[in-house]
Amino acid sequence: MADKNALRIVLFGPPGAGKGTQAVLISKSLSISHISTGDIMRDEIKSGSKLGLAISDVLNRGELVSDFQVLELVNSRLSRADCANGFLLDGFPRTLVQAEAFVKMPPQNLKTAVVELSVPEAELLERIRQRGISGLRPDDDQRVAAKRLNVYWEQTAPVASYFKERGEFYEIDGIGTVEQVHQRVMEVLLAL
């Protein structure tokens, strides 16, 4: 049985908001699994699987993988034993279709908290530019970064309203040091 305060956390926000960094810290603080759909996709591509081959171009263009393909991967990941007592999703749900599927997915006995890292657009563009320079992420060149941000505003931002209406949405100021932002997130999560 999951303990009654167990959470399924969605870390939400545009590319460059710091989701990956915060996800690592939160999952450590709460001892829950960190599930990054971007990492799952990149692992799939590295493995050379059929799905990996099919989605490689999509990632390189900065577009979204189809809901059907994403939901297959997420369903299978969330059915693993480590998710029974809570987990943190980073990069999912990214469309309304994914959000609607997510709220129906097991395990259902967990409280949902969607935490948005809120960062102004100018700051995001600068952060993405810096990441591109460091060469850590091949899809983070300027053109693809701009595309990813557009895709976010068009397809992912509406997901916020969906969870606001459900009373499961928490907005956090994403400006500050990594530690400051982490503290803000933890204050919200520990009060739930």
Ligand code: AMP
């Ligand atoms: P991320 O590391 O979360 O920015 O994800 C990298 C890329 O993986 C995205 O630009 C998408 O192409 C793909 N991806 C990750 N998560 C999803 C998702 N939930 N829905 C669709 N595509 C996704």
